[in-house]
Amino acid sequence: MIIEKIINNNIVLTHDHKNREIIAMGKGIGFGRRKGDSVSQSEIEKVFRIKENETLLKFQDMIADIPMERLILTDDVISYAINVENLKLSQNIYLTLVDHINFAIERFKEGMTPENALMWEIKRFYPQEYALGLYTIRLIHDRMGLLLPDSEAGFIALHFVNAQYSTHMKDTLSLPHLMRDIMDIVMSELNVNLNENSIHYERFVTHIKFLIQRLYHNEMLLDEDTIFEDMMKEKYPREFECGKRIAKYIEHETKSEITRMEMTYLAIHIKRVTMSEE
Missing domain, CATH: 1.10.1790.10 (PRD domain)
Structure with missing residues (x-):
């Protein structure tokens, strides 16, 4: 391998056998060497491929x-x-x-x-x-x-x-608070205590995580039709309104917009997580 750059005595920039740029690390690998010198595979202890x-x-x-x-x-x-x-x-x-x-x-x-x-x-x-x-x-x-x-x-x-x-670290720091506040909204709006050891609770937390991830990646579920939304609104009005409240809270905190389809699925998970608590 040919050295492209000496970073310090133990780290060099080079290329692998597929000509991909890598950072190679090994004790004394860069000591006394210059750009253009060769380094053997046996001298390398760790490789970073970025x-x-x-x-x-x-x-x-x-x-x-x-x-x-x-x-x-x-x-x-x-x-x-x-x-x-x-x-x-x-x-x-x-x-x-x-x-x-x-x-x-x-x-x-x-x-x-x-x-x-x-x-x-x-x-x-x-x-x-x-x-x-x-x-x-x-x-x-x-x-x-x-x-x-x-x-x-x-x-x-x-x-x-x-x-x-x-995300930026400042947004990451807000995520635990966001999760806690969402759970508080569900318990307050529907007057229930959530069982943190239940499978429905775990699935609800996972759903919220993926929802926020889709939001940050701008990959929200699309609003295809309103049939499913109308059905949820009619059959589970309390859970649907709770979902709307949570959606508005997330929008306010993240300065992003949540689709109606996302809000509808949120209501479904709220219904599931509260079923065993009623």
């Missing part, structure tokens, strides 16, 4: 001053999330998670352990992402001997949420 040009350029700049063990750990966590947990992640996760893990470790070493005000909501509405956060801090402990607090697992979880929704 398809998006802009992300690749930002990643090169960021990793120049980050210790190699932290980069390898981050890549291992992302690979685990994709290959084991089957998450579909934006490539921006390489930027955001590397930066956060590096900062979290430095912060911990300086004796700073910030509280996470969203911990309850993150655990409740994003258990898979929170489990990935816990996996990350266990890996940090196993490899570096540093025991970061569980609050960091919550912060890391939000990066995985962000990478799935392809």
